[in-house]
Amino acid sequence: xxxxxxxxxxxxxxxxxxxxxxxxxxxxxxxxxxxxxxxxxxxxxxxxxxxxxxxxxxxxxxxxxxxxxxxxxxxxxxxxxxxxxxxxxxxxxxxxxxxxxxxxxxxxxxxxxxxxxxxxxxxxxxxxxxxxxxxxxxxxxxxxxxxxxxxxxxxxxxxxxxxxxxxxxxxxxxxxxxxxxxxxxxxxxxxxxxxxxxxxxxxxxxxxxxxxxxxxxxxxxxxxxxxxxxxxxxxxxxxxxxxxxxxxxxxxxxxxxxxxxxxxxxxxxxxxxxxxxxxxxxxxxxxxxxxxxxxxxxxxxxxxxxxxxxxxxxxxxxxxxxxxxxxxxxxxxxxxxxxxxxxxxxxxxxxxxxxxxxxx
Amino acid sequence: xxxxxxxxxxxxxxxxxxxxxxxxxxxxxxxxxxxxxxxxxxxxxxxxxxxxxxxxxxxxxxxxxxxxxxxxxxxxxxxxxxxxxxx
Numbered sequence: 001x002x003x004x005x006x007x008x009x010x011x012x013x014x015x016x017x018x019x020x021x022x023x024x025x026x027x028x029x030x031x032x033x034x035x036x037x038x039x040x041x042x043x044x045x046x047x048x049x050x051x052x053x054x055x056x057x058x059x060x061x062x063x064x065x066x067x068x069x070x071x072x073x074x075x076x077x078x079x080x081x082x083x084x085x086x087x088x089x090x091x092x093x094x095x096x097x098x099x100x101x102x103x104x105x106x107x108x109x110x111x112x113x114x115x116x117x118x119x120x121x122x123x124x125x126x127x128x129x130x131x132x133x134x135x136x137x138x139x140x141x142x143x144x145x146x147x148x149x150x151x152x153x154x155x156x157x158x159x160x161x162x163x164x165x166x167x168x169x170x171x172x173x174x175x176x177x178x179x180x181x182x183x184x185x186x187x188x189x190x191x192x193x194x195x196x197x198x199x200x201x202x203x204x205x206x207x208x209x210x211x212x213x214x215x216x217x218x219x220x221x222x223x224x225x226x227x228x229x230x231x232x233x234x235x236x237x238x239x240x241x242x243x244x245x246x247x248x249x250x251x252x253x254x255x256x257x258x259x260x261x262x263x264x265x266x267x268x269x270x271x272x273x274x275x276x277x278x279x280x281x282x283x284x285x286x287x288x289x290x291x292x293x294x295x296x297x298x299x300x301x302x303x304x305x306x307x308x309x310x311x312x313x314x315x316x317x318x319x320x321x322x323x324x325x326x327x328x329x330x331x332x333x334x335x336x337x338x339x340x341x342x343x344x345x346x347x348x349x350x351x352x353x354x355x356x357x358x359x360x
Numbered sequence: 361x362x363x364x365x366x367x368x369x370x371x372x373x374x375x376x377x378x379x380x381x382x383x384x385x386x387x388x389x390x391x392x393x394x395x396x397x398x399x400x401x402x403x404x405x406x407x408x409x410x411x412x413x414x415x416x417x418x419x420x421x422x423x424x425x426x427x428x429x430x431x432x433x434x435x436x437x438x439x440x441x442x443x444x445x446x447x
């Protein structure tokens with residue numbers, strides 16, 4: 001029986017934590033943590049209760065912060081969090097994931113590090129940086145960032161990394177070698193004859209279907225996609241959506257056919273919710289059909305977006321969905337997206353949202 | 361011995377770390393290495409690589425801009441500061 005639901009926020013000015021009960025009606029906000037550093041991703045390891053926060057400070061560089069007491073106290077480290085002396089130094093940690101007891105960190109400029117001691121020290125996963133396409137990777141508006149690290153739940157040798165704007169890469173040998181996994185995703189910013197390259201796509205986020213590691217969902221700068229084969233091929237699932245642009249994609253934690261998006265009005269139209277009316281869009285059939293969920297979300301004069309890591313689900317039976325805006329508002333639904341309420345506001349721009357459900 | 365003054369924004373990252381330190385060093389790099397030995401990780405916060413200060417960290421010796429190779433005469437005052445360009 002779950003006893004406590006934590007919503008973990010990374011913001012431009014530190015990490016925050018919301019404490020709630022399984023009813024998810026009342027929340028208590030704590031923070032800012034991490035000395036108000038820009039924090040790009042905060043994750044919890046429910047097996048240990050440890051919270052990790054990755055970010056980077058313009059003065060002091062990148063670090064991963066750790067808290068073993070649910071946010072009461074924090075320490076930080078970047079020991080080993082550098083790639084090659086001659087190259088551009090690591091500016092920030094962008095994404096964190098736990099796999100088979102190891103902590104993984106995607107960084108800017110795009111690279112991957114692994115820690116076997118809970119973030120105290122780091123080893124460069126050089127195989128990703130050494131991919132033959134590396135010299136042709138170009139940054140997106142947010143920089144050349146490894147912003148999603150998606151571990152295979154059963155095979156510790158497999159994981160996917162999403163890089164803007166290089167695309168999705170997959171390893172089956174623990175990171176020694178990587179394959180581009182972008183076939184079928186568009187580059188609308190390329191000339192017509194180069195719309196479907198092997199790499200160079202501006203992937204915005206990826207998510208894995210519950211219990212089906214080979215089924216991936218993707219929000220791209222240029223469309224929404226589903227893969228049935230671990231990213232070897234992607235097919236569009238944007239029909240029925242108000243735009244092809246957005247940042248986050250969230251997979252339902254129990255139902256592999258349910259997926260959530262937060263479409264925006266377009267990459268050159270302000271990147272706001274369409275028509276100033278906010279909606280989370282949900283598919284119950286793997287992206288074939290979409291329903292807009294608006295109850296409790298502003299339906300006029302809304303000019304915000306939700307960034308690539310800023311929407312998440314909790315793992316309760318009746319799943320909660322959380323969407324943090326780049327204007328510092330956190331919307332939450334305790335009923336799979338049917339109804340929404342503001343559970344925090346007046347925060348710094350929200351970079352990331354994750355959850356951790358703790359047992360009694 | 362030389363006297364090192366650390367930027368105030370650095371101190372909360374190392375609880376208990378004072379803002380001023382006396383260390384034995386003949387260069388700025390040696391001074392930071394001495395501080396890192398006493399406060400593990402502190403060098404990472406100031407240097408982006410073993411040979412380079414972070415982009416928005418400034419060093420001054422006797423009021424003059426310095427880098428990691430700058431010599432420190434005995435009794436020198438080394439100021440390590442956060443640049444306005446970083447925040």
